[in-house]
Amino acid sequence: MQFAECVMQRYATKKFDGRTIPEAKVNELLELVRFAPSALNVQPWKIKVITDKKVKETLRPASNNQEQITTCSHLLIFCADSDYDSLIKRLGALMTANHIPKDVVDKVTGMAAQFAAGMSKEQQAAWSQAQTYLALGNALNGAKSLGFDSCPMGGFDPKAYSRILKIPAHLTPVMLCPIGYAADKQGPKIRFPGSEIVF
Template sequence: MTQKVQSDFFTLIRERQSIRSYDPSVRIPAEELKEMLAEAALAPSSSNLQPWRFLVVDDPAVKEKLLPIANNQKQVVDSAATVILLGDTEAYKQADKIYDLAVEAGMPKEARDSYVPRMKEAYRSMPPEVARGVALVDGGLVAMQLMLVAKAHGYDTVPMGGFSAEKLIEEFKIPSNLVPVMLISIGKALNPGFPKARLPVEDVTYWNHL
């Protein structure tokens, strides 16, 4: 297992910043990227269908193709890798595989056999906009987990919503069931991010009614 930076959770969430200036000489081994993605994929998801799909861009030539799609944000080429995070609106098609693995892990087979057919039918009959919403929400969960995992490995990240989904789909031949969620660049900061402030929790929290 790759050596991680030792840091407690509360330090990680305070020190994580969105970094846009990366050291272009830094590379992340493919095995470590796979490890980080596996750790990120421990995130929760609707019915445990894990609709996230990761398209990792670390080849310099492919980075150059992604650059204009990402509005020429330089972190796309300077970071070690950019993860194109996609959400599968047909993730229910993996339900049998997922729940067979759950049975191997200790889930009662009777519970699996009772739940999976009903769940698959519910997702199969979802309106497209609802299925898309589920994929986006679950994508947000795994995205945040990936950024914290990367920080625990000693790397920096930045999430990006500023890109052309249409051009991304065209350039990378993304099938219609996969919804672009965001881009996440990962690498080592060349310069620190700007100091950021957060609203007091009292400004954003309500108790029992608005």
């Protein structure tokens, strides 16, 4: 499927039909997510994947009781990672393992460390969150390209999710992305005209 078709045919699915997406396809999707861009390439996101029916049932009340949670195949929970010390250390090691010259590694990790140090905890969290949305974008369009459906969902209680799933403190759930096969139909695309958004 061409990218433009994915964009136009993707929609926020309200109900899935309960079928399971083959694991290989889910892994392909997670690869598309993994390659999303991020500032200084720090990749400040983690994705929790839930398939267990009982766990989904437990999460549904913490998700405005939305049906996508229990009808989806896999529930992806996009978490913003604000542990910049670890992320930068890990990035440096990875660049070195990929034969990036030491001066470049030092420059990139130094800039990232300086940037992170110049922000409050809240600003760091917001920075991670903004980038996690880019990874989510890959998941939404990527799902369509791989032949299944998705829904971006912000209507949930992140604290309850963290508690129920014992998510570590440096990770904040920011968006849900249930994926599966739609049991509903795409409605009309309601969008402001280009002339109103381009100035």
